[in-house]
Amino acid sequence: xxxxxxxxxxxxxxxxxxxxxxxxxxxxxxxxxxxxxxxxxxxxxxxxxxxxxxxxxxxxxxxxxxxxxxxxxxxxxxxxxxxxxxxxxxxxxxxxxxxxxxxxxxxxxxxxxxxxxxxxxxxxxxxxxxxxxxxxxxxxxxxxxxxxxxxxxxxxxxxxxxxxxxxxxxxxxxxxxxxxxxxxxxxxxxxxxxxxxxxxxxxxxxxxxxxxxxxxxxxxxxxxxxxxxxxxxxxxxxxxxxxxxxxxxxxxxxxxxxxxxxxxxxxxxxxxxxxxxxxxxxxxxxxxxxxxxxxxxxxxxxxxxxxxxxxxxxxxxxxxxxxxxxxxxxxxxxxxxxxxxxxxxxxxxxxxxxxxxxxxxxxxxxxxxxxxxxxxxxxxxxxxxxxxxxxxxxxxxxxxxxxxxxxxxxxxxxxxxxxxxxxxxxxxxxxxxxxxx
Numbered sequence: 001x002x003x004x005x006x007x008x009x010x011x012x013x014x015x016x017x018x019x020x021x022x023x024x025x026x027x028x029x030x031x032x033x034x035x036x037x038x039x040x041x042x043x044x045x046x047x048x049x050x051x052x053x054x055x056x057x058x059x060x061x062x063x064x065x066x067x068x069x070x071x072x073x074x075x076x077x078x079x080x081x082x083x084x085x086x087x088x089x090x091x092x093x094x095x096x097x098x099x100x101x102x103x104x105x106x107x108x109x110x111x112x113x114x115x116x117x118x119x120x121x122x123x124x125x126x127x128x129x130x131x132x133x134x135x136x137x138x139x140x141x142x143x144x145x146x147x148x149x150x151x152x153x154x155x156x157x158x159x160x161x162x163x164x165x166x167x168x169x170x171x172x173x174x175x176x177x178x179x180x181x182x183x184x185x186x187x188x189x190x191x192x193x194x195x196x197x198x199x200x201x202x203x204x205x206x207x208x209x210x211x212x213x214x215x216x217x218x219x220x221x222x223x224x225x226x227x228x229x230x231x232x233x234x235x236x237x238x239x240x241x242x243x244x245x246x247x248x249x250x251x252x253x254x255x256x257x258x259x260x261x262x263x264x265x266x267x268x269x270x271x272x273x274x275x276x277x278x279x280x281x282x283x284x285x286x287x288x289x290x291x292x293x294x295x296x297x298x299x300x301x302x303x304x305x306x307x308x309x310x311x312x313x314x315x316x317x318x319x320x321x322x323x324x325x326x327x328x329x330x331x332x333x334x335x336x337x338x339x340x341x342x343x344x345x346x347x348x349x350x351x352x353x354x355x356x357x358x359x360x361x362x363x364x365x366x367x368x369x370x371x372x373x374x375x376x377x378x379x380x381x382x383x384x385x386x387x388x389x390x391x392x393x394x395x396x397x398x399x400x401x402x403x404x405x406x407x408x409x410x411x412x413x414x415x416x417x418x419x420x421x422x423x424x425x426x427x428x429x430x431x432x433x434x435x436x437x
Contacts (some may be wrong), residue, residue, distance in 0.1 A: 006049075016040075021057070023049035036095075045089035045105065054095040054113075061104040062089020097128075108140075130163070148178075152185075164197075180213075206242075214248060232265070240277065249283070257294070267298070275311070290321070292330075307338075328382070332371040341392075344369040344382020344401065381418075391430055 003019035006012040006027040015032045017039045023029065025047030031037050036054035043055070045062040089105040099117040103109070108125040115128045120136040130146040137154045146163035153159065153167055158175045165178045169185035176189050180197025187193070187201060193210040201218040204210070206227050214231020221227065222239040232248040240257040249265035255273040264282045272289035273279070281298035290296075290307040297314035301307070303321035310327040313319065315334030324338040327345050368384040379392040381401040389405040397403065397418035406412060406424040414420070 008046075020044065022046065025049075028052065029055070045091055048090040049092070051091070051093045051095070051097075054097075055093055056098040057100070059101045059103070060091070060097075060099050061102070062106045103133075162196075255279075255287075324376075326369050326371055326385075328369050328385075330369050332369075335373040335375065336371055337375045339376060340378045340380075341374050341376040342380045342382070343371050343374075343387060344385030344398070393430070 002017075003021075004012065004014065004017050005022040006024055006029065008024040009026045010024070011028040011030065013030045013032050014037055016037065020041045020043070021029075021039045022044045023046060026049070028050045029037055029052065031053035034053070036056065037051070039055070039057035041057070042059040042061065043057045090107045091105060091109050093111045096113045097109075097111045097115045097117075102119045102121065103115070103117045104121045106123045109115070109122055109127070111128040113128070114130040115126075115133065117133045120126065120131075120133050120138075122138045124140045125143070126136075126138050126141070127143045128145070130148065131144050132147075132149040134150065135152040136142070136150045138156065140157045142155050142159045142161070144161040144163065148161040148163065148165045148167065151168040153170045153172070155172045157173065159170075159172050159177070161178045163179045164181035165183060166181055167183045167185070170176065170183050171186075171188045173190045175192040177194045178196070178199065180195055180199050182200040184200070184202045187204045189206055189208065189210070191208040193204070193206055195212050195216070198213060198215040201216070203220040204218060204222070206223040206225055208225045210223060210225070210227040212227070212229045212233070214229075216229065217234040219235070220237040220239070221235050221244070222241065223244055224241045226243045227245070229244070229246040229248070232250070233246050234251045236253045238244065238250070238252050238255045238261070240259055240261045243260045244262070246263045246265075250263050250267045252269050254271045255261065255267070255269050257275050257277045257279055260278040262280045266283035267281045267285050269287040271287075273287045273291070275292045275294050275296050277294045279294075279296045283299050285298035285301045288304045290301070290303045291310070292308065292313055293310040295312045299315065300317040301315055301319040303319070305321065306323045306325070307319060307321040308325045308327070309330050309332060311330055313330070313332045313334070318335035318337055319332070320337040322339050324336050324341045325345050326332055326336070326341070326343040368386055369382065370386045372388040374387055374390045374392065376392045377394070379390055379395045381387055381397045381403065383398050384400040386401070387403045389407070390403050391407045393408065393410040395406055395408050395411070396413040397415060397420070399415040399417045402419045402421075404421045406420055407427060407430070408424065409427050409430050412424055412426070
């Protein structure tokens with residue numbers, strides 16, 4: 001059959017159209033074979049239309065129509081009015097919809113089963129059993145019951161994809177709920193983001209509230225709102241501009257915290273951790289490099305290289321590193337174990353992209369640094385600093401510093417005004433416990 005137009009309110013029963021198919025307002029299409037209608041060219045909507053079978057076409061779009069110019073008379077006067085009105089496109093398909101090129105509808109598309117299209121542009125709402133396409137752009141809402149595959153997704157309102165997803169970039173102004181799967185590009189969500197099952201992702205940025213299940217894996221996660229992870233998380237880069245709560249273990253390469261990161265289990269960062277806010281770790285904390293300009297608490301901290309503390313540090317079983325620097329105005333609760341420990345060094349307030357916020361606050365909290373027991377090869381206690389017991393080969397106390405007890409094996413230097421509560425003890429060899437070799 002060549003080009004076909006189905007008039008307003010009429011029903012066409014066909015199996016194929018060798019050309020274009022135009023559907024008038026409130027028209028219907030049914031398959032003569034009971035299964036599928038194939039259109040070799042485009043399908044054009046003049047308003048609302050219904051297809052009671054599978055539909056395959058080259059392209060699908062809605063057209064704009066305008067009313068005629070009207071003239072009327074009132075006495076001897078003649079008036080002219082031009083009425084314009086655009087019929088929005090709305091399509092309902094009771095089956096599968098296949099569009100080889102572009103699906104472009106101004107209002108809404110509702111498909112009972114699957115949509116398979118090159119590109120999708122819908123001004124209002126898309127609803128389908130499943131969707132597979134290249135790029136999809138929706139002005140309002142997208143509801144997908146089962147699988148959802150697309151290279152790029154842009155939705156102004158809400159996305160609800162209850163089945164597994166396989167997406168590239170995802171940009172949504174409102175809310176997103178997915179059933180798990182993979183989103184390997186950039187995820188930008190203005191409101192709420194929820195994944196019901198394990199998700200593999202590229203870069204997740206949450207401005208509002210996010211929720212992830214256990215066993216998720218990603219390249220980067222950033223939040224300026226709140227992100228909750230209900231279990232273990234494996235993510236290369238974590239940036240907490242807001243609040244991130246992980247109810248399990250966390251494995252990462254790099255962590256940067258501007259507000260708060262809370263991990264109920266252990267936290268392992270292979271490269272570095274920069275803390276300008278608050279980090280709370282229920283279990284063991286491991287990293288190559290550590291910088292604290294806010295507050296950090298953990299059961300035990302193991303740093304393979306340097307730990308720089310410019311805020312408050314709390315541990316139950318101590319901090320161990322090659323080099324530990326405790327800056328002025330900083331407090332360390334728990335033992336410090338290292339090759340070299342420097343306490344009371346001047347604060348560096350310019351480091352890091354979070355500026356001078358919490359670093360400056362901690363530094364101004366008090367002029368002196370405070371620490372408990374120290375185990376090291378070399379220990380330097382700066383001016384006006386306070387420590388508990390010191391066990392080291394070489395110890396130097398600068399002016400105004402104080403220690404409760406010093407046990408050393410090689411050398412002790414004390415400047416004028418330095419004080420030790422108990423008489424220093426020199427030994428031939430330090431006890432191995434708590435010592436960093």
